[in-house]
Amino acid sequence: MQTLKQKILAYYKQQVDDRIDAFRDMIAALTEDASNDAKGSAGDKHETALSMMHLEQEKLNHKMKEFLEQKAILDKINPETAHSKIALGSLVKANNLYLFVSAALPKISIEGISIIALSPQSPLGMKMLGMGKGDSFEVGTTKYCIEEVQ
Incomplete structure (x- = not known):
């Protein structure tokens, strides 16, 4: 039987993992769009579109980095540890x-x-x-x- 703390940690880990997967998928799709766009276009409109995709990709990478940092924090927590004083994981x-x-x-x-x-x-x-x-x-x-x- 899982304790409340184990359930909370498992839920948050799943949420963060799901978000990381979603950001990876979005970044991969943008990368693919950019490479497909590079094959068939030329000119200013093309350059603007690539710049916009690159900016969007940077934003997604930044957000994904935040979730990876949250995952690292959650991975440090042992839900079986009983705390008498408040600390990380309490x-x-x-x-x-x-x-x-x-x-x-x-x-x-x-x-x-x-x-x-x-x-x-x-x-x-x-x-x-x-x-x-x-x-x-x-x-x-x-x-x-x-x-x-x-």
Whole structure:
């Protein structure tokens, strides 16, 4: 039986892998379009089209790099590790929120529980690092009380 943390990590890894695959497909399609276009055209319109494809390819490569960085962070996390103090890979319950200290990723819902993935470099992540159950802290005007650390 998978723990909640294992399910969260598996879900995020799958999401990131799917996005990486999608970007690879888009980049490959653009590369193929550019090589096909190069065979049959000449002139200014052709140069403009190739430039636009190249710019689009650079944007896609940049986005894919972001997802590869997120994947590298997720790959460092061992979901079996139990944390007493908040660190990378901790699942934290604070103010009835579930926070997964990993990479900044979209909010998800697993087993009816909403999970927010946040980076240790985020304001909330930086405040929480090293804290344990029962500790409290403030970010902006919100006071957080740590109810559980996994």
